Amino acid sequence: MKVVILSHSSAWEHIGGAELSILQTIRQWRELDPDVEISVVARGPSGLLQVELAKLGVPATTIEFDAWVLPQRITAPEDVFRTQRANLAAVKTIVKMLRMQQTDLVITNTIISPWAAIAAALAGVPHVWMVREFGDLDHGHQFQIGQAETFGDIARLSALVVANSTAVKRHLENWIDPGKISVAYPAIDVQRLESQSAHPLPIEVQSSGLPRVVMVGRLAESKGQWRLVRAVGELRRRGVELEVLFVGHGEAADKERLVDEAQSAGVSDLVTFTGPLENPFPVVRTADITVMASTNEAFGRSTLEYMLLGRAVIAPDVGGSAELLVDGRCGVLFDVSNPASLEDALLTYATDPLLRASHGAAAAKRARALLAGAFTTEVLIAQLTDVAASQVPRASIPHVVESWLDIPAAAQLHFDSLAAQAQLALNKSEEALALKEEALALKEAAFTVLEDQVARDRDSYTEKLRALAQDQSVQRRHMEDAQSILKRENAALSEELARRELDHASELERLRAEFRGSRTWRVGRVLLGPATAVKRALRSSRG
Structure with a gap:
């Protein structure tokens, strides 16, 4: 029988529960049926999953695709096109693979990506x-297309839907016929787990003498590490101290929030983050108390591993853990909505070592019973084999639908053509722009030459005007000097004329005086006397 399994992840940072279940299922299936041929299709890029598959000799095909159940719905048109192009290309690749290999059964692992189901x-x-x-x-x-639509398609595309817990089965029954759903607990290699737990501690763990609490899992808000930190802080205020080890990887921001939480709760000295460990089970072996604090874990693989190692377990009263533990007999269940519930559970174990030991032993016994019960991997493999061999008519999909898988690729070719045309137009525009820029550069050069010439002419004219102004100033000073000299000369001449007139008048007066004293003057008066009298008489008679 040829089987293809789709994994939504390649485990880039760490191997999670979903990937571990695939690996263990493959191991057990091969043990039960050495002739089965299993290959895996995983989302790229390659990660730790491909490394482990290679160790098992399982062929792995890595291709790019996205999810339809994801942290946030994809809405931007560009992102929708990009993801759907990759998704449909993945479907086409898987279809080709199934036909070439003449596959008998396709299995999709987790609800995250439906592309293998569509290909099947x-x-x-x-x-x-x-x-x-x-x-x-x-x-x-x-859910990218809606929750009801997603689970409806899961039912429509599957001959069988396998839930990993009865809690998940009850959840699925809201949309899927209960008769189509079975339950199979995740495959766990108990012997391998016990062997790994006996290894030396992978890190140095200092004992404080306080009861030790260990919690294994990815650091994330949904995993509930913050609940444990707050509970330990409250117990310290009540006089009870516990040391806590968080084992697992996480984003830097998630770890930082937990560190801040520990500081706020006043328990930074009690809390240790070990980081991711390839083999965390030796650390779990050292725990007095183990905790699963997730808001709603579908199964609770860590819970079952704690139980198998005989640890006292505290877990939520919802999800898969609630069906694994029997409250008060092989563990303690707490109410995730009531912080005091977790505090009381921790206090119960912290103060009663005998109870921890008895619950731990009972937990190990129950875990083994669960793995040997109705929901075993062996039962699952039998169901899968029956589905592959069944002749149940399957709804056929029109061939035209398969042709639709080429639409995104054709659209991409069209976009590439448009992009090439746009690039050609852009190149021409750039050439035209380059010519315009060259012409502009020539004009600017001409303007620069002209500006330089104008500047030189302006400087020359300015210098000439300055020289002319200087010449006019000199001429004006010369004229002023000439006028001053002329004024002085005129004044001197006037003074000289006045002086000469005075001199002439004085000389004339002197001559007159000298003449009057002369003999001539006296003779003339005698001779001219009668004539003068006659002239006076005549003027008088006329009047």
């Missing part, structure tokens, strides 16, 4: 969907 429908191959999450309740994810 197009290729006419039976399909089984492994549902390992709620989607919204546990991870806060959104």
Whole structure:
């Protein structure tokens, strides 16, 4: 039998529960049926999953695709086109693979990506969907086409839907016929787990003498580490101290928030972050108390691993953990909506070592019973084999639908053509712009030459005007000097004329005086006397 499994992730940072379940299912399936041929299609780029598959000798095909259950719905037109182009190209690739390999069964692992299920429908191959999450309740994810539509398509595209817990099965029954849903707990290699737990501690863990609480899982708000930090802080205020080890990877921002939370709660000295560990089980072995604090975990793989290692377990009273633990017998369940509930559970174990030991032993026994019960991997493999061998008629999809897979690629070619035309037009525009810029540069050069000439002429004219002004100033000073000299000369001449007139008048007066004293004057008076009298008489008679 040939089987193709789709993994929504390649485990780029760490191998999560979904990937671990795939690997263990492949191991057990090969043990039960050495002739089964299994290959895996995983989302690119390659990660730790491909490394582990290579160790098992399982062929892996890595292709690019996106999700339809994701942290935030894709709405931007460009993003919608880009993701759908990759998704439909992935479907086309998988269809080709299924036909070439003459695949008997396709399995989609998790609800995150539907592309193998669609490919199976197009290729006419039976399909089984492994549902390992709620989607919204546990991870806060959104459904790209709507929740009801998503689960409706899961049912429509699958011959069988396998939930990883009865809690998930009850959730799915809101949209899927219960008769189409089965339950299978995630595959766990118990012997391998016990062997790994016996290894030396991968890190140095200093003992404070306080009861130790260990929580394994990705650092994220939905995983609830903050609940444990606050509870430990409250217990310290009540006089009870616990040391806490958080094992797991996380984004820097998530870890920073938890560090701040520990500081606010006043327990920074009690809390340690080990970071991701390839083998965390030796650390779990050292725990007095183990905690699962997720808001709503679909299964609770860590819960089951704690139980298998005989640890006292505290877990939420919702989701998968609630069906794994029996409250008060092999663990304590707490109400995630009531902080005091977790505090009381921690206090119960912190103050009663004997209770921790008895619950831990009971937890190990129950875990083994669960893995040997009705929801085992062996039962699952039998169901998968039956689906592959069944002759149940499957709804056929028109061939025209398969042709639609080429639409995004054709659109991309069209866009590339338009882009090439636009680039050609842009190149021509750039050439024209370059010519315009060259002409503008020539004009600017001419303007620069003209400006230089004008500047030189202006400087020359300015210099000439300055020289002319200087000449006029000199001429004006010469004229003023000449006028001053002329005034002085005229004044001197006037003084000289006046002086000469005085001299002439004086000389004339002197001559007159000298003449009157002369003999001539006296003779003349005698001679002219009668004539003068006659003239007077005549003037008198006329009057």
